Amino acid sequence: MFFSIVSFFPLINSTHWIFRIFDFIRLQLSVILLFLLLARPFLSVSNSIIGLLTIFLIAISFVYQLSIILPYFPKSKNKSITPKHNIVAICINVKQENQDYERLIRVVKSVQPDILLTIETNKKWEQNLKEIEGDFSNIIRVPKDNRYGMHLYTKLDLKDFNIHYLISKEHPSIEVKLTDSKKDDFIFWGIHPPPPSPTEKPTSKQKDAELMKVAKLARKSMTPMIVSGDFNNVSWSKASRLFSKISNLKDARINRGIYSTFPANLLIFGFPIDLLFHSNTVTVNKIKVLTSIGSDHLPLQFMFHINSKVDTNKELNSNLKSLANQKIMEGKEAAKNEN
Known part of the structure; x- marks a missing residue:
């Protein structure tokens, strides 16, 4: 019962x-x-x-x-498609206390990603990843010691970037505008909202608010977009589905596979919280969970390409807009009361 x-x-x-x-x-x-x-x-x-x-x-x-x-659950086998202009990315929450830096370096050297998003990276992680910096032409550094640091490494041309503090000054997000080899622009978001848990936040208000802020910004954009990171949220949750509706982005796991990434050492109890959403103008060709790097998360690798330059977004439903605004207000209030 x-x-x-x-x-x-x-x-x-x-x-x-x-x-x-x-x-x-x-x-x-x-x-x-x-x-x-x-x-x-x-x-x-x-x-x-x-x-x-x-x-x-x-x-x-x-x-x-x-x-x-x-x-x-997958409807068909996730076949590896490698078009000429395929972009390879890795997203990994390294776990700040993890000191097995070499394992991540080996993964990066092996995969040779065009984009690497590291989460929970502080100055110590930044210094120990110096070895891979020469492999990337652009690096966005946001080191923090509160488990919400973030670094983005890319080999692609960087047109613009923003470091956002959407709800709290403690939780950064990275937004970059990149150009692929076909000279097509796209936006890549790296996010890591705080989870509701006995050791973090008592409620999901701040997490939900941060997701709604990103979703509203994504909805306004006509540029092809990828949003990835440690959402601290499973794919099928109400918050994830609401994020998809408001942002007009697709959950890349639907009809493809669950791809559990946490907890790394107990995947029999695992679930997907390192998520991946994309616009209609982006085709995700492959998703893969990589080998452990000593973190409590497993790295998520994905390959994608831009299939169209301009998206056609519809106006956001007024009820959804009100709901998003309400959640943003509640999240801001929760962050304010915490200080």
């Missing part, structure tokens, strides 16, 4: 972590619910009304969980 009840916790309109956490473990809950259904003949479950109601609730909960995660 417990597993059936908590399956529906994310439907409760609360931003507290105790309700949001059950969004993260839908895969694991689905397996547990399926096991309970299959094990029913071997369990001493009575045929009373309460017993039958319990089995019915378990079945309904399993179907509900499946309806949410099923769109993320």
